[in-house]
Amino acid sequence: MSEASSLTNHFLIALPTLQDPNFSRTVTYICEHTNEGTMGIIINRPSALQLTDILHHMGIEETPDTPADMRIFIGGPVQEDRGFLLHSPAKRWDSTLVITDDLAVTTSQDLVKALAKNEGPDNILFALGYAGWGPGQLEQELQQDAWIFGPASDEILFHTPVEQRWEAAAKLAGVDVNLISNIGGHA
Template structure:
């Protein structure tokens, strides 16, 4: 079976007409997509929370004020009490889902302990919760024109400011979201 119909390592960019408050103007990075469904992390929903608060909650010692102030994101509406670290390079952590040869998403505490002492991955995005789709659900939403999809750009993923990620992800596909209505077809 061809894996080309799967959206792993792609951005899902909410169409302007997608009004679900969980995904309005969102960019979701698809970490895994197969016949059983899909899992992704919304990458442009900053929470009013910094990493230092998570460290305090789970009793991880940390000193570097820059690390304490790392922004935490709302990764999606599912299991919002569970943390995920999207990171590059892949590294060797206890519980990592390998997305590509360079990018992984880790849910084990060892990566947070490494970040706390400045020994974590070079680039990270910390999120609480995730976005999940059951078998065939994402395919149906794609058919309903709820999303644009295209190859993920690590620079947008890790470097672009949150407020610019929705437009930047669409622009990376050559699409100006301001020109689209909620009725637009596939790009």
């Protein structure tokens, strides 16, 4: 797959017609898209958990600087018990996949320990689980008009209110999702 055809560093936006409860009205940031498959993190599904819950579960001590209100997201239906931290800048931690010059995803405890001390990256989205597609699977789904894709934006990833990310990502891709019916019909 050529770099030009890769969806890495793009948003994958579920259209209103997509009925799969795992992905209905989601925005997924594509971390890696190769001939071997695709890996992404849903960025608009907050869970009921916060960073302090994760720290307690991992046996990591909170500090007075721990950002107690950091929300944890549901990143997707694969490996839901594992943390995936999407962040900028793209500093390397023990287990980091650098996506762009300024964005990376890390799965190692050293970053979680840094977060407990409020020493993590400037921008971070902490998700449990990820979304994954096998070779050619995402391309097939794109042909079925379940998804659209568009450019990723740090503003949407880290600064847009969660409840506005789906519409904002679609708008950035040139689509007004409010104009698309979620009721299929036949002419």
